[in-house]
Amino acid sequence: MATNIISGIKFSSLPTNYIRPKSDRPKLCEVSDCNDIPVIDLGCQHKNRLIKQIGDACRDYGFFQVINHGVSKEAVDKILKVAHDFFNLPVEEKMKLYSDDPSKTMRLATSFNVKKESVHNWRDYLRLHCYPLDKYMPEWPSLPSSFKDIVSNYCKEVRELGIKLQEAISESLGLDKDSLKNILGEQGQHMAMNYYPPCPKPELTYGLPAHTDPNALTILLQDLQVAGLQVLKDGKWLAIKPQPDAFVINIGDQIQALSNGKYKSVWHRAIVNADKARLSVASFLIPSETAKISAPNELKTGENAAIYRDFTYAEYYEKFWSRDLDKDHCLEFFKN
Ligand code: OGA
């Protein structure tokens, strides 16, 4: 059966190709509310304290939230609104942008990788390349008419935040602040606008099944009203409570590799709910295609021998899309 987008279509029951086998369901009653994912105030004037908080969070959680992050409230409010408006466009309008080819630099897609997966996920997403903006913006959606303006402005602000965080992460590893950035090269930036429509049977499926992010750093803006993000910590799923005016930050596979395994790119997933659509906007910072991902020598001394072989991001990304999202951690394929 050809797969189609799900936003804007009425479902009275969950189609069978979205139903997970019993052993692979979210078991929502076993998930605890997480109040202890670190919330880090980037406005903090004590630099050493801030760097330590970031380092501890990257090591112990792989996830944290940031407040006073420098991205304007206006940019955040506008992108949430325009994303809602985009997914509320008529199905025929949205389908003009549909593609299941992951190599496309702009596409509306559904689930994760419909050509490869056996069970689908209750998600539509608009995937955009965002850097350099003048190269990619012309191919972005022209409806809603304010889309390009709003999204490009948001992209610029979020990029600054991401780079600032990478500098802090670098310092927290005992490296020079530019060290990680220099290895990552001229970084790309992608966006996934994720839309999870109300789901007739949320306990039988996922919005996104457990995965780690293949990129360097993820900056996630999540709907304040509708929770759905869960993170694996010590073998248990924890629900991340959305905080006002915060972003959720997580370490991607590339920073796990560059930290020689000290910082964790942890498993996370998105669940859906019966009543309300949920929206999230994920921004991904991505190594340049030719960047050689190799942890700095300072992190590969003594008992800390290099865990991963050197690789390029192009090689990694190809592997990432060729496998099932929720099976092995993709970095396992790059171990020494
Ligand atoms: C992602 C992701 C989580 C969410 O896009 O990689 O993990 O809450 N999204 O939408």
Ligand code: NI
């Ligand atoms: Ni993710």
